[in-house]
Amino acid sequence: MISNKDIKKYNKSSSYSYTLGAFPTFELLENYPEIVEKIMIHTTAKQEIYDKAEKLCEQNHIQLVVNDKLLEKIREKENCIAAGVFDKFQCQIEKNQNxxxxxxxxxxxxxxxxxxxxxxxxxxxxxxxxxxxxxxxxxxxxxxxxxxxxxxxxxxxxxxxxxxxxxxxxxxxxxxxxxxxxxxxxxxxxxxxxxxxxxxxxxxxxxxxxxxxxxxxxxxxxxxxxxxxxxxxxxxxxxxxxxxx
Amino acid sequence: MISNKDIKKYNKSSSYSYTLGAFPTFELLENYPEIVEKIMIHTTAKQEIYDKAEKLCEQNHIQLVVNDKLLEKIREKENCIAAGVFDKFQCQIEKNQNxxxxxxxxxxxxxxxxxxxxxxxxxxxxxxxxxxxxxxxxxxxxxxxxxxxxxxxxxxxxxxxxxxxxxxxxxxxxxxxxxxxxxxxxxxxxxxxxxxxxxxxxxxxxxxxxxxxxxxxxxxxxxxxxxxxxxxxxxxxxxxxxxxx
Known part of the structure; x- marks a missing residue:
């Protein structure tokens, strides 16, 4: 479990990383929910963004927090109003594919x-x-x-x-x-x-x-x-x- | 003639703009020398960059200045060691071309x-x-x-x-x-x-x-x-x- 104090600027040696922005965060939630630690939404986010995130988080038992300071610590652009924390993963490429x-x-x-x-x-x-x-x-x-x-x-x-x-x-x-x-x-x-x-x-x-x-x-x-x-x-x-x- | 005090952050309404970086600056000098007002080189630039700029400026009677403060006023990245000031130009596209x-x-x-x-x-x-x-x-x-x-x-x-x-x-x-x-x-x-x-x-x-x-x-x-x-x-x-x- 990653606590709020662990949320800081990305570090290569860390075991987790971030999706910055609503679009990649929804891609994460929809395609790989099992690696999501936490979703953060900014108070300036539109209601529809919040609602979609809430629904996906509930379905997958993922913590959703509305916490501007936390998001501002890691975002690089002011217009980033949603972010996800995810565990880095390892995978293998497939032998018989392009x-x-x-x-x-x-x-x-x-x-x-x-x-x-x-x-x-x-x-x-x-x-x-x-x-x-x-x-x-x-x-x-x-x-x-x-x-x-x-x-x-x-x-x-x-x-x-x-x-x-x-x-x-x-x-x-x-x-x-x-x-x-x-x-x-x-x-x-x-x-x-x-x-x-x-x-x-x-x-x-x-x-x-x-x-x-x-x-x-x-x-x-x-x-x-x-x-x-x-x-x-x-x-x-x-x-x-x-x-x- | 654009004086050093006119060299400031780019402004859309201004009649001149900048090439930031050695590569676009040489493209400017080689393809459109008649619109170049001034070339600026940083003291940290490699000798070969300076030599090439000097040669092209001499050929085309263009002012070349080595002035770190001036360049630092307009550049956006620290590794930008050459810049050009050029007059904006108008042109027309060709009717019978793609x-x-x-x-x-x-x-x-x-x-x-x-x-x-x-x-x-x-x-x-x-x-x-x-x-x-x-x-x-x-x-x-x-x-x-x-x-x-x-x-x-x-x-x-x-x-x-x-x-x-x-x-x-x-x-x-x-x-x-x-x-x-x-x-x-x-x-x-x-x-x-x-x-x-x-x-x-x-x-x-x-x-x-x-x-x-x-x-x-x-x-x-x-x-x-x-x-x-x-x-x-x-x-x-x-x-x-x-x-x-």
Whole structure:
């Protein structure tokens, strides 16, 4: 049980984190109620927000508190009028499903946006290669709009460990500026699941990934040096999943 | 001539704005030197940044100052070690080229990201329907990574005015959750230029756009209620331009 005095600015080493904002808090309550410790509502919240939170908390026997000081201690934006406290969780990605693999992602906003895109296009398994941003950081949770609670994720100390555990019977597509084939110019192997692999925001994937599966380039003009990571991932995920929709 | 005492926090009504950061500042100097009033470099900047700025300023007869206090007055992030002061400019979009049309965009980051995506995929004309975020706000300039200086943009008081001026001999594609056809499921009319139209972040395009050209849906799962605007625009721009690359 987490008491009010334990509610303070997020700390990576802590066993719990926060959903900041009504939308991710409802995503948490609806998708993963068993990890919720407490819900906090601000007195300035609209009645409908309170009513929805109250109903979900009652259904799931979760404590609901109206406590402005508590919420103000952890929120980063003034318009955040609802928050949840949840226990961090561990999960495993699924072997026979499509994956997105982020190698050394360093930006919370990008990771959150990519999680949301994964959920939006039905890729429910995310592998993360360390060093990497903390997926439970409230900024990631908020940028994912709570989609974090809808997908599986798993950290790996190196790409080799991921490859060793999940590489068999799988098509690997590393996305690189030096990619051998252009996205959209080749047909996909539909007989096995795929992994879409993306590098760090500043450095991309190193040349060793040219030897991993089929390297892919998203062609663009010389007016920019590269696409933003979450945009590149979004375009790739769209292209690889559009035949499902 | 803008004096040092005129250098203060950005103001929408002012006739000048700033590039904050080395990357957008070099984009400004390289693409649009004639509008640059002054370049400021921080004493903590690396020698190579200073040397590059000095060379470009000399070539274009632009004043270069090393003045930490001045830069600290306008920068928003501590790691911003270079900035430019530039005169706001007006331009017109081109009639026979492809356009992106943003209807009532309200987020600076999204607008900047979309500008960069436009430049990256060769759509060099952006129409903006008011009310809308200020394209010269330093946050837009920074999110565009300076791509703002590579494309044409034009504000319109209403979509009707845009349509009246540019709608002839043009294929219009409004992107909507109620869109009649799925992106990627139909072939494009290559005989005339196209306009890709996107609505406001929170409200999208209203139903009147169902009667404008061919409405388009980017299909996704029910796990999310909609895609982020800059991501939806990125995916659409990619799909509509990929045959060029």
């Amino acid at each position: 994956h997105v693999v982020l190698v050394n992602p360093s930006d919370s906003g990008n990771m959150g946006t990519i999680i949301r895109t994964c959920a939006g296009f039905g890729i429910n398994n995310l592998a993360i290669i360390e060093p990497a941003v903390d997926i439970f950081h409230p900024k990631v949770v908020r940028a994912s709009m709570g989609s974090l609670f809808r997908i599986n994720h798993q950290y790996f100390p190196s790409f080799e460990e991921y490859y060793h555990k999940y590489g068999e019977n799988r098509s690997m597509y590393p996305f690189m500026l030096k990619g051998a084939k252009k996205l959209g110019s080749f047909s996909l192997n539909r007989n096995q699941p795929f992994s879409l692999i993306f590098g760090n925001e500043a450095t991309g994937l190193d040349d060793s990934f040219l030897g991993v599966g089929q390297s892919v380039l998203i062609a663009h003009t010389k007016a920019i040096d590269s696409l933003n990571l979450s945009l590149a991932a979004g375009i790739a995920i769209y292209e690889f999943t559009k035949h499902y929709f | 356009h992106v049309v943003l209807v009532n965009p309200s987020d600076s980051g999204n607008m900047g990201t979309i500008i960069r995506t436009c430049a990256g995929f060769g759509i060099n004309n952006l129409a903006i329907i008011e009310p809308a975020v200020d394209i010269f706000h330093p946050k837009v300039v920074r999110a565009s990574m300076g791509s703002l200086f590579r494309i044409n943009h034009q504000y319109f008081p209403s979509f009707e005015e845009y349509y009246h001026k540019y709608g002839e001999n043009r294929s219009m594609y409004p992107f909507m959750l109620k869109g009649a056809k799925k992106l990627g499921s139909f072939s494009l009319n290559r005989n005339q230029p196209f306009s890709l139209i996107f609505g406001n972040e929170a409200t999208g395009l209203d139903d009147s756009f169902l009667g404008v050209g061919q409405s388009v849906l980017i299909a996704h799962t029910k796990a999310i209620d909609s895609l982020n605007l800059s991501l939806a625009a990125g995916i659409a721009i990619y799909e509509f331009t990929k045959h060029y690359f």
